[in-house]
Amino acid sequence: MGLDDEDLERAGTRSRRQLTNSKKYSEYLPTEEEYEQDENLNIRLPTSRCVSRLVKSRPRTCYLILSILLLVLLTTFYQSPSIRGLPSRKAATSLFFQQDSLEFNDSSQYTDYALLETLLLDKKAVRVVASPGAAPLARLNNHFNVNSLDRDSFANLLSKGTVSGGHTFDELRRLTNSVSLPATAASMSSASAGKARRVPVTAIIHTTTVTQLYTQVQAILTQTALPEHIWIVCDTAAKQEVEARIITLDRRRVKVMARDGKAHMWLQAMAHVVTEFVWIIDQDIAPGKRYLENLLKLSQTSQYRGALLGTEGVVLNMAAKNKIECIPDTMHSGSKQMRSQAVDMINDSWLLHRSWTSNLVRALAKKAAVPEPLIGLFISRTLYMTAGIPSIALPSDPIERAYWGDVRLQRTQKSETCKALEAMVNSDKRTQAMLYPDMLYRGQPPVPNAAAEPVFFYVDSRRELEQLAPLICRFEAKEETYLHVATSGDLRGLSDQRIRSALPSLCGYNFPARVVVHDLDILHESTDENVVNDVLHRLTRILTVIRPKVMIHTLGNDLSISLDAVSKIVHIPSIYLPAQDIPHALWMTEFSLDILSEWHSIDIKMMITTDKKPHALARLLNSATNAHYLGDKVDLTIFMDQTTDQVTQTLANNYSWKRGAKDVRHRIAATPKSSVFVESWYPASNHEYAIILNNGIELSPLFYVWAKYAILKYRYETFSEHLCGISLYSPQIIETDSSGRRLFNASGVVQEGAFMMQLPSYSGAVYFPEHWREFHDYITARMLDVNGFEMQEVTVPNLRSSGWNRSWIKYFEELVYLRSYVMLYPVRSLSTVHLELRKKVLREQYKDAISLYNVPLSNTTITASLPAxxxxxxxxxxxxxxxxxxxxxxxxTLRAEISACTLMEEQQYDPTDLLCPFARLVTVPLEDENDPLPELPTKEITVYF
Incomplete structure (x- = not known):
C-alpha cells in the first residue's frame, strides 16, 4: 500500500522534528478553543487575546460586539433546554475512566423535542445557532429527520427486495462525485493545502491481541478522510503493551482506554462520542485508504442516507439454516457483476451516526452476553428493529484496494469473523436459534406468499397484549399478511421477550418466526411528556422503513397522541380500537390491508329527527350512547321539528355526546310543509354517510359495527351503483302492496346474514351520498311540478305510496323503482321501532300489530362473514x-312511459333524464276550415334541479 508524504507523517515513520504545526494537535480530546468554531454560521468566536486587542484599539466597537454576542448566547441558552445540565466533554471523558457502572446520557437524550417535532412535521430547512461542539443541525437533521428517511429511498427498497439489484462499484463512484465530505472547521485549511481532510468522526478500535494493532492504527491514520479522534479500547492488563506497540505512530489524536467487564461492553465507548459520526472497528481490521471517505460520502447521498454501510457482511440463508453467505467473497464469485445488496449483518467495521448510538447503548444494557462473531448481527438487527436502519453491503473494486474493508485479505478469502460465524452455525443449534427467528426485519418473511404485507400493532402493557391477541392471532394466520408488534419496553411492564413467550399461549399455537417484535425500550414509567416524545421519534423511524398498511392499537391515554402524530408524519392509518370493541371487530381480518387503510376515509354522521316526544328521544339517545363505535369520531345532529316542546329542547341542549361533535337545530314552520327527514342531511363528500333516525327508533349496541362492516364490504371492497344504502332494521311487515300489509320473514327467505331488497328503509338506515343527492334533486323537481303545472305523472304499478299526494316516501320509492336501486338488509335487526298511538283505544285494538314493528334487537357479535x-x-x-x-x-319500462329524454349511457346520479314531460296536443276551435290558424303564444316553464 503506497504512502505519500502526508501519510508517512501521520503514521509516525518520519521524525517528529519534520512535522509541521505540531502544536495544532493533541493526543487528548480537543481543547475548548477547537470547539469555538460554529460550523453552521462559519464564524470564529473571539478568544480572550482577541478581545483584549479589540478593547485597546476600539473600545466602543468592542462593547457593541460583545453585547451582541452575549445576547446571542443568552438566547441560544434559554431556547435550548438541552444546554442546561449537559456535562462537559472533559467531564464526560474523565467519568468514563473513573467508574464503568455510571450511566451516561447520549446528547440526543437532551434533545429539544419541541424543535425536533417541528423538524419532523416541516420539510423546510430550519437554521438554528448550535451550541459549541454540537453537530451541525443540518447534517443531524439529515440522519434523524423522518423526511430525509424517505420510505421509497433506494436503500429501503433494496432492503425490502422491491428493487432487483443495487449499484456497481463504478455507479457508486459516480454517486459520490457530487457529494462533499462533512468536515470540521480545523480541516478547512488543511484541505486547501492539499492535506487529508479532517472529518467529524471518532474511530473506536477494539483490540484483545496486539499483533496487528500497529498495522490497524497506521491504516486509520493514513485515511484520506482523517478521523478527528482515535480511541483504542483494550483490557486494563493489556494497556501498557498497547501503548508500546503504537509508540512510534503519530499520537496527536490517538487515545488508549482501558475497559474491563463483559466481552461486548467495549461498545459502550460509543456513548461518549461528541463528534457527528462514530466509526467502530473490530480487532485486527485494516481498512483501505479511501474506505472511510467512501462510506462518509455515500452516507450523504439520497440513495444510501440512513443506511448502515460496509464492505464486509453476511446473508443468512433461510432455506438452509446451516449455511451463511459471506460478503464480499460471494460478490466476487462467478462472472456476475458485483452490486450493493441488503444483508442481515455488517461485520468488522461500522460507521454510525451519533444519533443512532443511543439505540445500541440501551440494547447493550439488556444483553447478558454477545459472542464476538455475533456483534455484527447485534448492531445491524438493533439498528433496524429500533430505528429502521437497513444494512447494505457495498461492492469494492477487486484491484483497487483503497476501498477494501480489510486490505490484509484477498478477495477470495473469508474474514476471521465469517469463519467463526460459520463454525458456530454448523456446530451449535442454539446459535441457529439466535440467528434465524427474526430475520423478517430484512424484508424476507418466511411465508408462502411473497407479496405478504406488514400490519403493525402497538402494545404498552400485558393487558393490552391480551386484549389485542384475538386480532393479532387472526392476522398472523393470514398468508397475505405478516406481523410487526411494537412495545414500550420492560420498564413499562412489557418487553419483546415477554411478547414472544406470551403470544403462543394466547393464540393456542406456536408461530415465533412470523412475528417481528420491536422493543422501543422507553426509559420512563409514567405516561408523561417524555414518553410521548420518545415514542413519537422512535416509532417514526421504525414505521418509515417497515411501511405497514395500517397500525392498530388500543391506547386511550396520552400515548395515543404520539401514535396519531406518527400516523400523520409517515402517512399510515392509525386505527384505535377500545378494548371493549375488539371482540366485535374480528371481521377486520377478512379485508385486505388496502381496504383497512380506508378505515378513516369513512365519515358516518348520525342525524336524529324529533318532535314533542322527549321520552322517545331519551330512549334513542340512551341506546346510541351505549353502542360500540370502534374508536371512531361520530358527529351527532339533533334536528327538532317546529312542533318540538320545551322539554324536548332542554333534553337536546343538555345531552352530552362524547363520540364527536354535537349540533342541535330547530326547524321553523314552512308552507307547504316538507319532510324534516329529507332535510336533515346533505352530503359534503362521497365519503360522508348518514344514519338517519327518528325518535321512535331504538338501537342495538352493535348498530354502528354493522354499518362500518357493511360499508367497507360493499362500498370499498366491492362497489355497485345499484346499492343506495344499508338498513339497520329487519322488517316483519311489508307495507308497499296496494292491497294492504303482509307479514314478512327474512330468515325464511334468506339463509345468509344479509340480503338486498329494493324497499328503502325508514326505520334506521345508512344512506349513501351519491344516491341521496340524486334523490334531493329528484324530489325538488317533482314537488315543484306537482305544486305547479302538473306536467308529469309518475305511477309505479301496484305500489301503495303511488296514491299518496304529499309524502316524500312516494318520491323516494319512485326513484328507487326507476333506477333499480336496492338496500342491504340484515337478517337480524340492529334497530327497532316503538310505534306509539295517542289514543288508548287504538293502542288496545292494534296491540298485536304494534308488536310486529317492535322487532328483537340483535346483540350478538358478528361472527359469520358477509357474502360477496x-x-x-x-x-x-x-x-x-x-x-x-x-x-x-x-x-x-316505466321510464319510457313518463320521460321523453334519452337514457344516459353511464350512471351520473343525475335525475335529469327522468324529468322530461312529453309534448301535449292543443285543440283550437275554428268556425270554418279555411280560416287561418291563430298564432299560439309560447308557454315557458321553469324546472329546478
Whole structure:
C-alpha cells in the first residue's frame, strides 16, 4: 500500500522534528478553543487575546460586539433546554475512566423535542445557532429527520427486495462525485493545502491481541478522510503493551482506554462520542485508504442516507439454516457483476451516526452476553428493529484496494469473523436459534406468499397484549399478511421477550418466526411528556422503513397522541380500537390491508329527527350512547321539528355526546310543509354517510359495527351503483302492496346474514351520498311540478305510496323503482321501532300489530362473514324474489312511459333524464276550415334541479 508524504507523517515513520504545526494537535480530546468554531454560521468566536486587542484599539466597537454576542448566547441558552445540565466533554471523558457502572446520557437524550417535532412535521430547512461542539443541525437533521428517511429511498427498497439489484462499484463512484465530505472547521485549511481532510468522526478500535494493532492504527491514520479522534479500547492488563506497540505512530489524536467487564461492553465507548459520526472497528481490521471517505460520502447521498454501510457482511440463508453467505467473497464469485445488496449483518467495521448510538447503548444494557462473531448481527438487527436502519453491503473494486474493508485479505478469502460465524452455525443449534427467528426485519418473511404485507400493532402493557391477541392471532394466520408488534419496553411492564413467550399461549399455537417484535425500550414509567416524545421519534423511524398498511392499537391515554402524530408524519392509518370493541371487530381480518387503510376515509354522521316526544328521544339517545363505535369520531345532529316542546329542547341542549361533535337545530314552520327527514342531511363528500333516525327508533349496541362492516364490504371492497344504502332494521311487515300489509320473514327467505331488497328503509338506515343527492334533486323537481303545472305523472304499478299526494316516501320509492336501486338488509335487526298511538283505544285494538314493528334487537357479535354482493339474495319492492335484470327492465319500462329524454349511457346520479314531460296536443276551435290558424303564444316553464 503506497504512502505519500502526508501519510508517512501521520503514521509516525518520519521524525517528529519534520512535522509541521505540531502544536495544532493533541493526543487528548480537543481543547475548548477547537470547539469555538460554529460550523453552521462559519464564524470564529473571539478568544480572550482577541478581545483584549479589540478593547485597546476600539473600545466602543468592542462593547457593541460583545453585547451582541452575549445576547446571542443568552438566547441560544434559554431556547435550548438541552444546554442546561449537559456535562462537559472533559467531564464526560474523565467519568468514563473513573467508574464503568455510571450511566451516561447520549446528547440526543437532551434533545429539544419541541424543535425536533417541528423538524419532523416541516420539510423546510430550519437554521438554528448550535451550541459549541454540537453537530451541525443540518447534517443531524439529515440522519434523524423522518423526511430525509424517505420510505421509497433506494436503500429501503433494496432492503425490502422491491428493487432487483443495487449499484456497481463504478455507479457508486459516480454517486459520490457530487457529494462533499462533512468536515470540521480545523480541516478547512488543511484541505486547501492539499492535506487529508479532517472529518467529524471518532474511530473506536477494539483490540484483545496486539499483533496487528500497529498495522490497524497506521491504516486509520493514513485515511484520506482523517478521523478527528482515535480511541483504542483494550483490557486494563493489556494497556501498557498497547501503548508500546503504537509508540512510534503519530499520537496527536490517538487515545488508549482501558475497559474491563463483559466481552461486548467495549461498545459502550460509543456513548461518549461528541463528534457527528462514530466509526467502530473490530480487532485486527485494516481498512483501505479511501474506505472511510467512501462510506462518509455515500452516507450523504439520497440513495444510501440512513443506511448502515460496509464492505464486509453476511446473508443468512433461510432455506438452509446451516449455511451463511459471506460478503464480499460471494460478490466476487462467478462472472456476475458485483452490486450493493441488503444483508442481515455488517461485520468488522461500522460507521454510525451519533444519533443512532443511543439505540445500541440501551440494547447493550439488556444483553447478558454477545459472542464476538455475533456483534455484527447485534448492531445491524438493533439498528433496524429500533430505528429502521437497513444494512447494505457495498461492492469494492477487486484491484483497487483503497476501498477494501480489510486490505490484509484477498478477495477470495473469508474474514476471521465469517469463519467463526460459520463454525458456530454448523456446530451449535442454539446459535441457529439466535440467528434465524427474526430475520423478517430484512424484508424476507418466511411465508408462502411473497407479496405478504406488514400490519403493525402497538402494545404498552400485558393487558393490552391480551386484549389485542384475538386480532393479532387472526392476522398472523393470514398468508397475505405478516406481523410487526411494537412495545414500550420492560420498564413499562412489557418487553419483546415477554411478547414472544406470551403470544403462543394466547393464540393456542406456536408461530415465533412470523412475528417481528420491536422493543422501543422507553426509559420512563409514567405516561408523561417524555414518553410521548420518545415514542413519537422512535416509532417514526421504525414505521418509515417497515411501511405497514395500517397500525392498530388500543391506547386511550396520552400515548395515543404520539401514535396519531406518527400516523400523520409517515402517512399510515392509525386505527384505535377500545378494548371493549375488539371482540366485535374480528371481521377486520377478512379485508385486505388496502381496504383497512380506508378505515378513516369513512365519515358516518348520525342525524336524529324529533318532535314533542322527549321520552322517545331519551330512549334513542340512551341506546346510541351505549353502542360500540370502534374508536371512531361520530358527529351527532339533533334536528327538532317546529312542533318540538320545551322539554324536548332542554333534553337536546343538555345531552352530552362524547363520540364527536354535537349540533342541535330547530326547524321553523314552512308552507307547504316538507319532510324534516329529507332535510336533515346533505352530503359534503362521497365519503360522508348518514344514519338517519327518528325518535321512535331504538338501537342495538352493535348498530354502528354493522354499518362500518357493511360499508367497507360493499362500498370499498366491492362497489355497485345499484346499492343506495344499508338498513339497520329487519322488517316483519311489508307495507308497499296496494292491497294492504303482509307479514314478512327474512330468515325464511334468506339463509345468509344479509340480503338486498329494493324497499328503502325508514326505520334506521345508512344512506349513501351519491344516491341521496340524486334523490334531493329528484324530489325538488317533482314537488315543484306537482305544486305547479302538473306536467308529469309518475305511477309505479301496484305500489301503495303511488296514491299518496304529499309524502316524500312516494318520491323516494319512485326513484328507487326507476333506477333499480336496492338496500342491504340484515337478517337480524340492529334497530327497532316503538310505534306509539295517542289514543288508548287504538293502542288496545292494534296491540298485536304494534308488536310486529317492535322487532328483537340483535346483540350478538358478528361472527359469520358477509357474502360477496353477487351471492346475496335479491328481493323487489314487495319482498318477492327477483333478479337485477328484472328490476332494471321494470324501471326502464316505466321510464319510457313518463320521460321523453334519452337514457344516459353511464350512471351520473343525475335525475335529469327522468324529468322530461312529453309534448301535449292543443285543440283550437275554428268556425270554418279555411280560416287561418291563430298564432299560439309560447308557454315557458321553469324546472329546478
Amino acid at each position: 354482493m353477487d351471492q346475496l339474495r335479491l328481493l323487489d319492492l314487495w319482498g318477492s324474489p327477483a333478479s337485477m335484470e328484472e328490476l332494471e327492465e321494470r324501471g326502464l
